[in-house]
């Protein structure tokens with residue numbers, strides 16, 4: 486019965502389409518799918534570990550002193566101290582996530598919450614970098630942030 490519904494000629498056409506046109510799009514599609522899967526894992530871990538305070542959309546909670554991650558994370562990564570701070574801040578550093586998971590999550594957060602502020606030459610965070618920074622905890626989080634905010638302001642980059 487099914488042979489009548491899908492005649493052999495149609496099957497051959499589909500096969501030809503797959504081998505030719507669709508076949509060419511294959512590797513790129515696979516790369517996109519892998520990237521989407523990585524982003525999905527990062528987002529999932531963000532929701533589980535961070536969104537309770539930072540909100541699913543990264544907007545934070547002013548009343549609770551939770552800074553927004555929207556439209557300004559990219560400014561932080563434009564200077565080395567700011568780039569380090571995003572890893573060393575207790576919310577990130579003290580999370581139960583592994584170093585590689587934090588690297589992936591920060592790379593995703595930068596794109597998801599602050600794509601418009603990213604510096605042109607942005608090196609993604611790596612697992613080794615997160616390991617190194619996590620092993621050097623901040624002694625005074627507020628003072629470190631204040632110094633970074635001042636440095637950014639001198640470059641005309643405003644952070645809330």
Ligand code: HEC
Pocket residue numbers: 531534535536537538539549550551552553570571572574575576577580582590626630
């Ligand atoms: C219990 C609430 C809470 C949780 C959970 C939390 N954070 Fe935070 N986060 C804060 C607060 C409060 C600050 C402000 C700095 C401080 O006091 O530590 C902050 C600051 C930050 C900053 C610096 C932003 C800035 O503008 O200074 C980043 C980046 C960040 N958190 C990322 C994360 C990530 C990633 C997670 C999840 C792995 C997370 N946080 C989980 C409360 C939280």
